[in-house]
Amino acid sequence: MNTTRRDLLKSGAAVAAVAASGAIAAADLSLRGPVPAALRFHKVAYDGRFGEARLFAARARALGADVHDIDGDITDLWYEHLYPQWKRAPIPVAGITRFNSLLALQLMAGIGGLRVIYRASHARDRARTSHELYGPRAALAMIPPLAGAPERWAPAAAGIVMRWRADWTAIDRGHSTILDADARGLPADALISWILAPVRQRAA
């Protein structure tokens, strides 16, 4: 098997630091305006054990995604679907899972040459869900805030992912907050919506 340079880069939960976007608590369901060249996802993963994730998946499916229920275990998704694909080319993948699943996928995604370019945590605190978004600053500036009940925010979160512009792939600190996403604590039951994609930035 030939390995490309980017393949070699293992992704890691490798990033820490400063939260940049802060909690977003207003309401809307999707990106506004026309959508130039959206990313195309090989799969959109969701953890079907959680109602919010099922709502997310339903919306993603309606928007054309090939959704995959991981049911708490990413093995099948990775081994049967992503790894063979990523050996050929670093195709973008998105999803909504718990942090644990994302971390493992991040680490495995390096073989496919992908990086987490967008990550939103959805943490429940009693009846309220707070949302923190990390990604390219250009994207964050255009994303309407998430809010409301799961029936409202989860489809909206899917809309954000499914309408993600193909040119929103920066990860460097000058253009993105994604490297700061791990600096904030997460409750154990928080869901994360995310995008893994080939990054625009290249190393030295």
Next chain:
Amino acid sequence: VKVPAGTEASDLGAALGAFANALGHEWVFTSDADVDLYRDAYSPVRGTSDERVPSAAIAPASVEQVQAVVRIANQYRVPLYPISTGRNLTYGGSAPVLSGSVVLDLKRMNRVIEVNEPGAYCIVEPGVSYFDLYRHIRDHHLKVRIDPPDPGWGSPVGNSLEHGVGRGPHRDHFRAHCGLEVVTGTGDLLRTGMGALPNSGSLWPRFRYGYGPYIDGIFSSSNFGVVTKMGVHLLPEPELTRVFDLSIARYQDLDEFVQELAQLFDVGVLNSISQMNMPLLSMQIPAARRLLESPGGGTSAQWNALGGRLGLPPWRIMQLNCQGPAKIVAAQYDYVIDRMSRFAGFKLIDQRNYPGGVDPERVPGQDKCALGIPSLVIFDGVAMARGHGHLDFSPAYPMTGEAVRKVNSLLQQGHREAGVPWRGWAGGNTWFDKTFTMISGFQLTNDPQQNASAVAAFRHLVQLLGANGFAEYRTHPIFQDLLASQYSFNDHALLRFNQSIKDAIDPRGVLAAGRAGIWPKYLRDQGKGPA
């Protein structure tokens, strides 16, 4: 860029240029975003001055390229830190022991060189993962079984060299290896065992000793060479695998219960188990906690009474397994049940049977590992429940009831003295012959103070258990000097011997400086090393 101690920045820069010439610029990683990927995702000291971070990473694709970069490292005295797939989370991941080291990432060396079905062995490069090997075997319809760890994302080479384990008959992975190819600290290339004999053919991955000293051990958990090929013994696909769980009801039967378990292993009736655990003592049950922390830790009668009320056994064994011809497995199983039935309150909790070639989809997550099916399901488990990693304290102790009590008593004492919460009794993992090992974890969070408390408590445990003869056998890089100092017989004769080897075969000290507490002389002269 973090410049390693003992290296001039100009030399690091020159070496990186030479690496680029040798490997191609695209295989030398120096940007923050790229180097960030080689940090320890579970570091308990993340973001502090104690965190071990690389300066760069390089990725050769061949043995010749590994030799070339080692020679360049020698020329400029730039420390390299070899990794295979770098998945050893909780024990450092792909981060170096010495900050500023250049990670030597071997993932591009990912050839399955041979899988020999009749001989039940394979030869692999370090970048081959258990998933890769599993896929190769499936794709070629070979009737052999691998023995992955849990999770199964690492590599046979890296896992074996780090004394990793699985849950099948070959569970002690270093013991299951046979023959190494190694690039030395000077860039020379050697093969161990029969590999040193030209034209030895298939003897290399079959007969591990060859002639003369058996040196493979010095390349495990060490920094004496870069392993570029390894022979690994496989298991012929068993006709039947039976996995079962059992428990007994009386607290006071621990000693005999463990002795029985050990003997079942010693006579080869049990092929493997996952662990012995203690539902009543390890769970966060207030009444159990109170009893555990009462003077004397509770009498047998008290524990039995509490267990009876709660419906929880004191001792339980999970995932015992017998693998082989169906008739033999049936006899093994009958014998185990017969031996265990003499214990009061013996209960067979569950039993699962898997024919050879079973559809992986029909195997529940907890049994996949024992059946040679690599899995990532553990990532949904408690090990990462809060999403910030964990720090595992991993002592080894004799497979006896007395040692189980002693180690848990010391853990309780150590946590109390360190002022951190104790999670309760930890079970014994049966991954090595005649020995229990334990994973007693500290949960890491984004709270630096809490993590610092965990680190301080961990240090205390290393010393407390080490002083009582129960030292860890693997540990995170920030504790490796401290752990090495526990192995202090005869004025640290073992460490001094390791240092002599290091100085002799890696005289410029370019390979994995500080690994296992073994530092090259030029850094020992600067004060590095176990106190």
